[in-house]
Amino acid sequence: MVKTPSFDNNGVKKGAWSEDEDDKLRAYIQRYGHWNWRLLPKFAGLSRSGKSCRLRWVNYLRPNIKHGNFTKEEEDMIIELHKKLGNKWSEMSAYLPGRSDNEIKNRWHTHLKKRAKDEQTVLDNQPIGTLKPDQTNTKHDLIHNSDTALQMDFDFLLAESPLSSSSTSLSSSWFNGLLDSAGSSDYAPIDYFWNDNFLSENDTIVSSSDNSFIPSDLVYQASFQNTNTGDDNFFWSSVDSYLEHNHDQFINF
DNA sequence: AAGTTCGGCAACCGCCTTGGT
DNA sequence: CACCAAGGCGGTTGCCGAACT
Numbered sequence: 001m002v003k004t005p006s007f008d009n010n011g012v013k014k015g016a017w018s019e020d021e022d023d024k025l026r027a028y029i030q031r032y033g034h035w036n037w038r039l040l041p042k043f044a045g046l047s048r049s050g051k052s053c054r055l056r057w058v059n060y061l062r063p064n065i066k067h068g069n070f071t072k073e074e075e076d077m078i079i080e081l082h083k084k085l086g087n088k089w090s091e092m093s094a095y096l097p098g099r100s101d102n103e104i105k106n107r108w109h110t111h112l113k114k115r116a117k118d119e120q121t122v123l124d125n126q127p128i129g130t131l132k133p134d135q136t137n138t139k140h141d142l143i144h145n146s147d148t149a150l151q152m153d154f155d156f157l158l159a160e161s162p163l164s165s166s167s168t169s170l171s172s173s174w175f176n177g178l179l180d181s182a183g184s185s186d187y188a189p190i191d192y193f194w195n196d197n198f199l200s201e202n203d204t205i206v207s208s209s210d211n212s213f214i215p216s217d218l219v220y221q222a223s224f225q226n227t228n229t230g231d232d233n234f235f236w237s238s239v240d241s242y243l244e245h246n247h248d249q250f251i252n253f
Numbered sequence: 254a255a256g257t258t259c260g261g262c263a264a265c266c267g268c269c270t271t272g273g274t
Numbered sequence: 275c276a277c278c279a280a281g282g283c284g285g286t287t288g289c290c291g292a293a294c295t
Contacts, residue, residue: 038280090283106262
């Protein structure tokens with residue numbers, strides 16, 4: 001299933017992650033965040049490359065990540081997004097909460113690529129004139145997305161998404177519109193999990209400006225205020241800011 | 254039962270982008 | 275402007291279990 005653990009010439013471990021390594025990485029990031037992937041393994045006590053740590057966290061260890069058991073809706077969405085975006089797996093993952101780009105990519109290659117091709121073949125070989133009304137609808141839906149409402153959502157999302165080339169800035173209306181059009185937080189970009197998992201239920205985001213849309217990177221740089229105690233809690237977005245506020249711990253490092 | 258092929262997926266590799274100096 | 279380091283992304287690989295012969 002996974003690559004056999006081994007060490008390269010620099011003593012960096014490769015291959016499958018052990019439970020102990022997962023625990024170390026998870027505990028470290030949940031406590032300190034990932035302020036610098038390259039240095040993180042050293043601080044966390046791991047013999048891994050920063051890239052490997054990042055990948056493990058993003059694809060497997062981060063909170064709310066889902067594995068396997070793709071729903072029909074998720075698969076439909078992937079196929080639809082692939083039509084619109086091509087192999088932009090990371091962009092697709094923004095529309096599928098809890099799904100990593102790697103998992104979406106794997107799902108596409110192992111299941112959906114064939115399914116999409118088969119569906120297209122059926123459509124190509126079936127003249128519209130031979131279809132009954134309901135079949136015509138089916139063909140229309142498949143061509144123009146399997147669900148009309150979903151299609152409208154896709155069009156809207158893609159047009160308004162901050163990831164879209166036609167969009168020039170992160171707009172608050174994008175997320176508000178996202179929720180309005182979807183009518184459900186299921187369509188919310190995955191970035192929102194950061195808020196959920198690094199804040200206690202009594203914490204609120206303190207933002208100096210528009211806080212309707214806060215990408216994960218910005219969340220890390222934001223400050224949070226406990227509504228009960230009024231205390232501010234900071235997540236460190238850079239090694240400099242971290243060291244600055246934790247100087248005593250590293251004075252002898 | 255043994256050998257072979259296939260499917261699924263975690264992880265790696267190399268390139269590109271971005272930000273700092 | 276050029277260079278460098280770090281992060282991010284998409285393509286690919288390697289391994290294992292299941293299915294097949």
